[in-house]
Structure formats: structure tokens, C-alpha cells
Amino acid sequence: MNPLNEIRSNPRQFIPSFLVVFVASLFGTAIVQGIGILTAWMNSSALISGSDTAQLLITLVGLTFFVIALFVSSIVISNTFSIIIAGRSRQLALLRLIGASAKRLRRAAGLEGLLVAVPSALAAFVASTGLAFGVLLLLGDEITAEAGVLSWTTFLPAILTVLVTWGAAYSGARRISTISPIEATSQSVERSPEDSGGSRKSLVSAIVLVAIGVVLLAGGAVLSIGVKTPLGLLIATLGGAVSFLGFVIGNAWFVPPLQSRIGRTLARGSSARLAAKNIERHPTRSARTVIGLVVGVTLIVMFATAMTTFRDQLVAYTASLDERGMGDASSEIMRVVDNTMLFFLGMVAFSVVIAVIGVANALMLSVRQRTKEIGLLMALGQTPRQVRQAVLSESAQLSVTACFIAIPLGIVYGWIGALTVLSELTGFFAPSIPWMVLLGVALGAGAAAILASRAPARAATRVSPIKALEAV
Numbered sequence: 001m002n003p004l005n006e007i008r009s010n011p012r013q014f015i016p017s018f019l020v021v022f023v024a025s026l027f028g029t030a031i032v033q034g035i036g037i038l039t040a041w042m043n044s045s046a047l048i049s050g051s052d053t054a055q056l057l058i059t060l061v062g063l064t065f066f067v068i069a070l071f072v073s074s075i076v077i078s079n080t081f082s083i084i085i086a087g088r089s090r091q092l093a094l095l096r097l098i099g100a101s102a103k104r105l106r107r108a109a110g111l112e113g114l115l116v117a118v119p120s121a122l123a124a125f126v127a128s129t130g131l132a133f134g135v136l137l138l139l140g141d142e143i144t145a146e147a148g149v150l151s152w153t154t155f156l157p158a159i160l161t162v163l164v165t166w167g168a169a170y171s172g173a174r175r176i177s178t179i180s181p182i183e184a185t186s187q188s189v190e191r192s193p194e195d196s197g198g199s200r201k202s203l204v205s206a207i208v209l210v211a212i213g214v215v216l217l218a219g220g221a222v223l224s225i226g227v228k229t230p231l232g233l234l235i236a237t238l239g240g241a242v243s244f245l246g247f248v249i250g251n252a253w254f255v256p257p258l259q260s261r262i263g264r265t266l267a268r269g270s271s272a273r274l275a276a277k278n279i280e281r282h283p284t285r286s287a288r289t290v291i292g293l294v295v296g297v298t299l300i301v302m303f304a305t306a307m308t309t310f311r312d313q314l315v316a317y318t319a320s321l322d323e324r325g326m327g328d329a330s331s332e333i334m335r336v337v338d339n340t341m342l343f344f345l346g347m348v349a350f351s352v353v354i355a356v357i358g359v360a361n362a363l364m365l366s367v368r369q370r371t372k373e374i375g376l377l378m379a380l381g382q383t384p385r386q387v388r389q390a391v392l393s394e395s396a397q398l399s400v401t402a403c404f405i406a407i408p409l410g411i412v413y414g415w416i417g418a419l420t421v422l423s424e425l426t427g428f429f430a431p432s433i434p435w436m437v438l439l440g441v442a443l444g445a446g447a448a449a450i451l452a453s454r455a456p457a458r459a460a461t462r463v464s465p466i467k468a469l470e471a472v
Contacts, residue, residue, distance in 0.1 A: 017116045025124035028157025033132040071241045074164045081168040113169025121158040206250025213243020224420040233420040240413045251291050256283035259401045275394035293402030301410025304437040309418040312432040384461035391457040399449040403442050
């Protein structure tokens with residue numbers, strides 16, 4: 001398997017990979033450069049520039065967003081490449097059957113990911129830098145401090161994204177290449193190894209990681225409230241990343257039962273029942289698609305909750321300053337709040353893009369890899385319209401499952417993030433729930449899932465049943 005020839009012969013199959021790497025790298029670079037601009041903007045304020053605590057808090061917030069960007073990028077990229085590699089299991093098995101070693105296939109797949117990642121990350125860096133300089137021009141004289149748009153840290157997201165992409169492709173190929181060549185090239189319709197459920201090792205790892213993450217989240221919040229130190233933000237961020245990683249690793253254990261229950265609840269009509277049964281038949285593949293949705297939705301809800309809570313608490317705090325006759329400080333704080341809200345809105349916009357790209361990629365790849373399965377349904381008497389309805393119903397059920405998982409996670413993460421930042425000023429407070437955002441996310445996730453699956457489902461049903469059943 002020559003990676004360069006593979007890309008040249010069928011470049012379209014790598015478009016989803018390119019988009020995911022591009023958006024993930026753009027997200028990370030934009031966060032680092034955005035934090036630099038936000039820091040310079042806030043340092044133009046006498047209230048912020050004269051406070052060591054405020055300076056430390058800005059640095060910690062910047063580091064926190066950088067960690068979030070890298071973490072989310074890693075999950076999105078890994079999820080996409082695992083779907084791509086899993087869909088090529090027969091091709092890899094055939095190559096092994098004619099003498100290719102597993103080590104050689106893993107190395108080729110890793111190089112393939114590298115060839116996709118380098119131009120994607122470079123294009124993302126150029127785009128983000130152009131956007132950052134455009135923002136600086138727009139702000140003009142409002143920023144008097146150095147923004148650091150081209151500091152050494154701005155190159156880190158692109159470099160790390162390339163490394164993560166290479167690792168994801170290599171890791172995915174290593175798992176698939178353990179399949180027996182004879183078994184993988186069989187024409188039987190037995191469940192593939194990737195759909196046999198999660199291992200006990202993954203379950204134990206997930207439980208341990210979630211438990212450690214919850215302790216760190218609670219510890220960060222308690223440290224911020226009790227000791228009143230901004231370092232609680234870093235601890236809480238680490239806890240959020242560790243706990244979410246636990247959910248990702250253990251998805252094959254807890255997502256399928258939830259999918260099954262939701263599928264039975266929503267199964268109205270033959271197409272919906274067929275979709276629910278198909279989800280149950282392929283639990284790991286479906287869980288992987290759901291995790292792609294969960295990442296994007298959690299990110300949107302987290303930023304929206306943090307933004308809403310942040311603004312509500314600071315508005316209440318400035319009102320108390322006005323009552324004490326500190327109007328100047330109040331107006332200065334509100335200026336900082338407005339600037340911070342613009343940054344949060346930018347992060348929400350990026351989160352929406354990542355969510356849409358992630359959803360579209362996961363669903364399109366999933367449907368395209370099911371040509372044989374769709375051909376079998378049509379051979380058994382299903383019409384193309386009924387097959388498309390089943391695929392759309394399956395996408396809708398997966399999006400409901402993802403929202404059911406992601407919305408509570410996003411609210412908790414966003415609330416604890418705001419709590420660790422503001423508790424020194426306001427003490428303990430409950431989260432402000434962005435209800436309209438939650439409604440928009442739920443509707444948007446369903447719409448994105450349905451739209452993303454329409455085109456590949458329509459293309460798959462155009463293939464004759466005989467040709468589809470011959471697909472390898």
C-alpha cells in the first residue's frame with residue numbers, strides 16, 4: 001500500500017480527513033492567537049493591567065483554552081481516522097493475504113495520515129493568522145499592548161495536530177491489522193470484530209478515568225471557592241479532560257444500552273424499527289458515530305453555559321459595586337465583560353463548525369461503508385425510499401443519544417469553569433442555563449445528522465443490489 005498513490009488515485013476519500021484536520025488545527029491556532037489578542041485588549045485597561053491576580057487569571061484562562069483545543073482536536077481527529085481505517089479492513093486484509101506485513105501496513109497508514117495532515121495544518125495556520133491580523137486591524141488603537149499573534153506558542157497547535165493525526169492513523173491501522181486475513185475477506189455477514197463490544201480493559205480504564213476526573217473537577221471547584229486561588233481552574237480543566245476521555249474510552253459499554261433504549265422509545269414505523277435494530281446490531285460503529293456528535297455538542301453547550309453564567313454573575317457583581325458607589329470600577333468591569341463575551345462567541349462559532357464537520361464526517365463515512373448492507377436490504381425487497389428513511393431515522397436516533405449525553409456534560413463543564421474563574425469575586429453560584437442555546441443545539445444536531453446522511457444514502461441506493469452485494 002503506497003500512501004501517495006492511494007491519495008492520488010482516490011483523493012475524494014481524504015476530503016473528510018482534510019476538513020477535520022484543517023478545522024481542528026484552525027481551532028487550536030485561533031484559540032492561542034485569540035487569547036493573545038484578548039490579553040492585549042484587556043491589558044489596555046488600567047484595572048486589569050495593574051492587577052497581578054488578573055494577569056495570572058488571563059494566563060491560566062489562555063492555557064486552559066489551549067488544552068481544550070488540543071484535547072478536542074485529538075478526539076475529533078482520532079474518531080474520524082478510526083472510522084476511515086475500520087472501513088478499509090477488507091482492503092488491509094487482502095494486502096496481508098498477498099504478503100504485506102502488519103508492521104508495513106501500520107507504517108503506511110501512519111504516513112498516509114501525515115501526508116493529509118501537513119498541508120491541512122499549514123493551511124489552517126495561514127487562515128488563522130490572516131484572521132488574527134484582520135481582527136487587530138479592526139480593533140486599531142484599542143490595543144496598545146503586544147498581541148503575540150506570531151509567538152512560538154502559535155505554532156504548537158499545528159505541529160501537535162499533525163502528530164495527533166499521524167498517531168490516530170497508525171493506531172487505527174494497528175487495531176485493524178490484527179484481524180485474520182481469511183476471516184476479514186470472508187463473505188459471511190457475521191458481526192465484525194469492531195462490533196463485538198468493548199473490552200473489560202476499556203471498561204476498567206473508563207471507570208478509573210471518570211472517577212479521577214470527577215475528583216479533580218470537584219477539587220478544582222473547592223480550591224477556588226475555599227482557598228480563592230485561580231489555580232483551581234487548571235485542576236478543574238485537567239479533571240474535565242480526564243473524565244471526558246473516560247467517557248470516550250468507555251463509549252462501547254455505556255452508549256449502546258442508551259442507544260437501544262432511545263431507539264425503542266423513538267421506533268415508530270417500520271423504517272424507525274429497522275434503524276433501531278441496525279444500531280443494536282452494530283453497537284461499536286454506532287457508538288463511534290455518537291462520540292463524534294458528543295464532542296461537538298458538549299463543546300457548544302460548555303462554552304454557551306460558561307458564557308451565560310460568566311455574564312450573569314459579573315452583571316450581578318457590578319450592580320453591587322454601583323450600590324456601594326464604585327461606578328468607575330463597575331463600568332470598567334463591564335467593558336472587560338463585553339470584550340470577553342466576544343471571545344466566547346468566537347469559541348462557540350468554532351464549536352459549531354467542529355460539531356457540524358464532525359457529525360457530517362462520521363455519518364457520511366458510516367453510510368458509505370455500508371454499501372453491501374444497503375444492497376442486502378434492497379435485495380430483500382426494501383425500496384430505495386424505505387432504505388433512505390431508515391438511514392435518516394438512524395441518524396436522528398443517534399443525534400438524540402448524543403444530545404442526551406452531551407448536554408449534561410457541557411452544562412457541568414461550563415459551570416465549573418465559570419465557578420473556578422469567578423468564585424474569588426462572587427463565591428459559590430449555580431449555573432445559568434442557556435435554554436435557547438440548548439434548544440438550538442438539539443434541533444441543529446438532528447438537522448445536521450439528517451442532512452449529512454442524505455447524500456451518501458441516496459448515492460448508496462442508486463447502486464444495483466447485485467453490485468452492492470459484490471462490494472468488498
